[in-house]
Amino acid sequence: MELLCPAGSMPALKAAIEHGADAVYIGLRDDTNARHFAGLNFDDATLKDAARYVHQHGKKLHVAINTFAHPANFQRWQYAVDSAVQAGADVLILADIAVLAYAAERYPKVELHLSVQASATNAAAIDFYRQFGIKRVVLPRVLSMQQVRALARSCDINLEVFAFGSLCIMAEGRCYLSSYMTGQSPNTAGACSPAAFVEWQDNQGILESRLNGILIDRFAPNETAGYPTLCKGRFKVDDELYHALEEPTSLNTLDLLPQLHAEGICSLKIEGRQRSPAYVAQITKVWRAAIDAVLATPAQFAVKPQWQHTLSGLAEGSQTTLGAYHRKWK
Amino acid sequence: MQFSLGPVQYFWPKPQMMQFYRDAADSNVDIVYLGETVCSKRRELKFDDYFALAQMLRESGKQVCLSSMVLYEAPSELRELRKYVDNGEFLVEANDVGAISMLQERGLPFVAGAAINCYNQHTLRRLQSMGMMRWVMPVELSASWLDELLAQSIVADIRDCFTTEVFGFGHLPLAWSGRCFTARSENRSKDQCELCCINYPHGRQVKSQDGTDVFVINGIQTQSGYRYNLINQLGNMGANVDIVRLSPEAEGTFDWLAKFQANITGQAPQLLGSTDSNGYWLNLAGMATG
Numbered sequence: 001m002e003l004l005c006p007a008g009s010m011p012a013l014k015a016a017i018e019h020g021a022d023a024v025y026i027g028l029r030d031d032t033n034a035r036h037f038a039g040l041n042f043d044d045a046t047l048k049d050a051a052r053y054v055h056q057h058g059k060k061l062h063v064a065i066n067t068f069a070h071p072a073n074f075q076r077w078q079y080a081v082d083s084a085v086q087a088g089a090d091v092l093i094l095a096d097i098a099v100l101a102y103a104a105e106r107y108p109k110v111e112l113h114l115s116v117q118a119s120a121t122n123a124a125a126i127d128f129y130r131q132f133g134i135k136r137v138v139l140p141r142v143l144s145m146q147q148v149r150a151l152a153r154s155c156d157i158n159l160e161v162f163a164f165g166s167l168c169i170m171a172e173g174r175c176y177l178s179s180y181m182t183g184q185s186p187n188t189a190g191a192c193s194p195a196a197f198v199e200w201q202d203n204q205g206i207l208e209s210r211l212n213g214i215l216i217d218r219f220a221p222n223e224t225a226g227y228p229t230l231c232k233g234r235f236k237v238d239d240e241l242y243h244a245l246e247e248p249t250s251l252n253t254l255d256l257l258p259q260l261h262a263e264g265i266c267s268l269k270i271e272g273r274q275r276s277p278a279y280v281a282q283i284t285k286v287w288r289a290a291i292d293a294v295l296a297t298p299a300q301f302a303v304k305p306q307w308q309h310t311l312s313g314l315a316e317g318s319q320t321t322l323g324a325y326h327r328k329w330k
Numbered sequence: 331m332q333f334s335l336g337p338v339q340y341f342w343p344k345p346q347m348m349q350f351y352r353d354a355a356d357s358n359v360d361i362v363y364l365g366e367t368v369c370s371k372r373r374e375l376k377f378d379d380y381f382a383l384a385q386m387l388r389e390s391g392k393q394v395c396l397s398s399m400v401l402y403e404a405p406s407e408l409r410e411l412r413k414y415v416d417n418g419e420f421l422v423e424a425n426d427v428g429a430i431s432m433l434q435e436r437g438l439p440f441v442a443g444a445a446i447n448c449y450n451q452h453t454l455r456r457l458q459s460m461g462m463m464r465w466v467m468p469v470e471l472s473a474s475w476l477d478e479l480l481a482q483s484i485v486a487d488i489r490d491c492f493t494t495e496v497f498g499f500g501h502l503p504l505a506w507s508g509r510c511f512t513a514r515s516e517n518r519s520k521d522q523c524e525l526c527c528i529n530y531p532h533g534r535q536v537k538s539q540d541g542t543d544v545f546v547i548n549g550i551q552t553q554s555g556y557r558y559n560l561i562n563q564l565g566n567m568g569a570n571v572d573i574v575r576l577s578p579e580a581e582g583t584f585d586w587l588a589k590f591q592a593n594i595t596g597q598a599p600q601l602l603g604s605t606d607s608n609g610y611w612l613n614l615a616g617m618a619t620g
Binding site for chain 2: 068069070071072074095096097098101102118119120121122123124125127128129141142143144147150154169170171173174175176177179180181182183185187188212214215216217218231233234235236237238240241244245246323324327328329330
């Protein structure tokens, strides 16, 4: 069971490797990946440095090229694939049929993983993508543990699941809420609720967060104000004001680790390429310890309180959830 | 230019559905899509009911297409999908690549629905080679994206092998989740939803704290808060749009169909309401109006 950690920069990548990641995933410094944020990600030179560093430590480098190519700029996605392969990436994480086909035909020996952005939630969808020679599927965060189990038992393909981090509550790759509000979506621009559209305003002690002018939430002085991800705001349905879609909270599957292990899930992905090296270091350390514990003695696995304490401290709104893995969340 | 009625996205009681399709049969619409696309627990109409309606509509002179779901999670749902694929008579709209996989396996033609991620000429070309004969553009894309895509020689060369369709009216389907937001709005869990969507024939309006209609929740689906309305863009659509889709609303769908048909060349424009939008088509935020 692999521990796959995020890195948005060389310091974060080093932190992940030093604290026990088996593999690190990164993106290029453009809109070919779903974390296209200012100041983040790797250019051609740092990509090569990243591959060298990871390989020196005997670990693997995955490169996410998981947005959908634009008609007039398909070359940018081809170039991303070419650069990743030339830099020595072990794995490409892809979502667009066109990019999958290009990579599969041009580089038949490079390992391809199906990105969560391809939104494969069932055995028939996984079958569809087999024509591109994918070796692994990253499962969307909409499935329950029962559904993950059913897939693991019925599909002869490696499955990767999200273990910790920001919780996307929609079927990834098929959510257009962000472009509805801002014109930019994860699919087209590689960002959800982009920072350029965020405004904060103090209104007589009440802090208001807006996205492209739309009020996402209001915070009283005693409340922690979270980033205005549009599905995590407080909205009104009839007269009731609540988090109509989702609370600002992070996914945390530590409790499910023995079950995920028992089902042969091959990799646990930590979300957060936009996070700091210190965050990546702490998360990696906890998950390394937890995975080592479950691998050593699966039947005796118990979540240590200090692990949960560390993870809760790093979570969005200091809250964590099992998300869709737990049926009651739904 | 032809017009289509998309699948009913809401959960309506059976009598309302039957009336809607009787009206569709009597209307001037060219193409009718039908089937449950949002939630497998909605069973007011079962597959056989949809199939019977499809036959009735075909006898009324409509082209009929069975629409399949967007989010398949359980093996039981895939078994239901297989019924759609194996229906033997009607074209199927695939809204998940799982459906394409099954249709391709049987050598059947299909419609690639708006929830299939086809953003460029290379993907479109591949889908066409798999059997796609109609492409419904993803709702978040614009007129200029469509023009740019279709101008690429790799698809321009095969333009007569597929038709194009654009979502032109109704609440935009924007997201699908493992969670049921309508059940959540009634403090129920999804497992104990009691099919409460049936109480909301328009879905449930979600407003910002200062009163903007931001979303509509419809079971596991999140829709646009505003009604998308491209009626005033029809005259400029040109040859790149073969079919314009109207998504059924609880009221007024056929009145709007008539208005759309009267404005194909732009001779009968309509004043948009404050909760109409057309932003996506104009390369703006989806909820904007240009």
